[in-house]
Amino acid sequence: MFIATLLTNPETPVLDRATVESLRNAWGGGDAHWLDPGVAAEFPLESLPANLWEVWAGLQPLRVDLAVQPAANRRKRLLIADMDSTMIQQECIDELADEAGVGAYVAGITARAMNGELDFESALRERVGLLKDLPEATIARVIRDRITLMPGGRALLATMRANGAHAALVSGGFTAFTASIAQTLGFDEHRANTLLVADGKLTGQVAEPILGKQAKLDALLAITARLGLTPEDAIAVGDGANDLAMLNRAGAGVALHAKPAVAAQCSLRVNHGDLTALLYLQGYTREEFVA
Secondary structure (H helix, E strand, O other): OOEEEEEOOOOOOOOHHHHHHHHHHHHHOOEEEEEEEOOOEEEOOOOOOHHHHHHHHHHHHHHEEEEEEOOOOOOOOEEOOOOOOOOOEEEEEEEEHOOOOOHHHHHHHHHHHHHOOOHHHHHHHHHHHHOOEEEEHHHHHHHHHHOOOOOOHHHHHHHHHHHHOOEEEEEEEEEHHHHHHHHHOOOEEEEEEEEEOOOOEEEEEEOOOOOHHHHHHHHHHHHHHOOOOOOEEEEEEEEOOHHHHHHOOOOOOOOOOOOOHHHHHOOOOOOOOOOOOHHHOOOOHHHHHHO
């Protein structure tokens, strides 16, 4: 048995009953259930539709996301999340680079690395090298003035944790940022890279080994093992190429506003919804959200 979920951005609730019912009828699905009127609905299916991605593409211009997944074990006991452009709306290293006067150049490298065009570890070393001599105090100022949370993050964390889930923030960014974001949103733990500092300034180096694509997968495996869970009990979310191994191993791997090359390799893609999409994909109704 499978569940088909249609959803959109809660700020622009454009999902209508006609769209849901026409797809349900076309696919021979069971009765539709509205998780949030205008925002999210679901219905059961006996099998995976052969034309899933054709229908998915047809719904994209309507600003509607579509996901089909197994009905069993939908409510997950672990949330493992990327940070940059996932739990927050920025790339931290790009913001630091802007303060250092090399913002545009570094942003270009970041975009290519996140799209899988560059080796993540090498690209990170190069970008961090350009931050040499930036005052360490800049980090706190960037967090205060430049970093904004991705919509829906607080509800996602609060709701999953209230229902017994563990939450881990696993980033290819930096601990100076993950510590702040983890505390703000209520993550149980966080992992990231460490910027090296001497005499109050960044040295232009990052502590080895670098937390990259393999390290994110290793984190998923280690955390689930420690908690007595399996990777199938986890929902993972990210947007970059370095998230792919983690996303594809988790029971539910969600590509959120992901780079096209990344989204193409994921079966759960959210291009229009916010982070509450992860709750709808687990079958939570709006009334079950924890403020």
